[in-house]
Amino acid sequence: MDLSPSPAQQLLQRSARALLQQRCPPERVQELALDPRGFAVDVWKEIAMLGWPGLLIPPELGGSGGSVGDALALVEELGRACFPSPFVGSAVVATRALTAAGGRRAHALLPALAMGERICVLAVLEASGRLDPDALAFPVAPPDRLTGSKLFVADAHVATDVIVLGRGAAGPTALLLPIDRHGITARPLDSMTGDKVFELDFAGVETGPDDLLGAPGDGWTLLGPAFGVGALARSAEMVGAAQRILELCVEHARVRAQGGRPIGSYQAIQHACADLFRDVESARWLMWEAAWRLETGRPDAADAVATAKAYCGDAALRVARRGHQIMGAIGYSEEHPLHLFHKRILAASLDMGDATLHLETVARAIGLSGTGPPGVR
Secondary structure (H helix, E strand, C coil), X not given: CCXXXXXXXXXXXXXXXXXXXXXXXXHHHHHHHHCCXXXXXXXXXXXXXXXXXXXXXXXXHCCCCCCHHHHHHHHHHHHHHXXXXXXXXXXXXXHHHHHHHCCXXXXXXXXXXXXXXXXXXXXXXXXXXXXXXXXXXCECCCCCCEEEEEEEEECHHHCCEEEEEEEECCEEEEEEEECCCCCEEEXXXXXXXXXXXXXXXXXXXXXXXXXXXXXXXXXXXXXXXXXXXXXXXXXXXXXXXXXHHHHHHHHHHHHCEECCEEHHHCHHHHHHHHXXXXXXXXXXXXXXXXXXXXXXXXXXHHHHHHHHHHHHHHHHHHHHHXXXXXXHHHHHCCCCCHHHHHHHHHHHHHCXXXXXXXXXXXXXXXXXXXXXXXXXX
């Protein structure tokens, strides 16, 4: 098997890198991190014109009909630029779920998502913070009213629609709602990474049969595969951010002089940079192998996705922490972009299932007895 990106994917990466270097340099990312909105509307419109939000949407619904590999190639570049956007949640996970769900409302929304005119976010996590069906307690029973809250809803302040996953009489049930429906309130949550996450409060929100996404009780069956693709997308984002940290550290080691010579000439720094390279490349190829298994329908695809997500999170965090050591004092200042990549990796490692959740899936796959709930499948 050949896991290297195709010529079309390499072209996509080159064009994405050129655009992001011009329109979203580190200075712009730093400004957005300090901005309460944290979202570059002008850049989002540009990438929408290029068709990026519609990459995974079928052509008959206004998208490009791209593959998971195409999306991962693009997200890796988004991670390398540390580009803050709702791309993974809306253009990867939500579009994947809506495409699989079918139905009049889902298909009516997809063309607008493909054009970047609407943004769909996910309201799934609750007090436990775990991405598994057993953690769902939020009651969902259309046409009853929704009352309760969902936590860690990313980019709710710029969203137009929300997929809500809760527990119904038949099991996990998903709803598709406009986020401005009466009774839905978004309250910002503080985060050490600077990501814009919210608590969504539902105060007697009216629902009806038309709001159902899929059949009652099929919510996890519908969204689980989309979460798997989302886990791979977050892995690609972490790989891209770690790649940029590696590049920054090598550049710094070449020009930073100590004792009359560049610090890159010292064996300790050389070994540290070699460790960064090892972690970046091993994470990248685990991610691409999992994507290949997923796209080819291999029976162990979910286990490969879990392995990639868990490893990419740990490896990318090692890269970020070692990067601070190589950089020294400048790496700990806000004037340098290293902290932005570190925070993005930290946030991505927790999104779409943390390492503990995915390692439980890996443990069961290799025959170890696990007591935890099933992971993202």
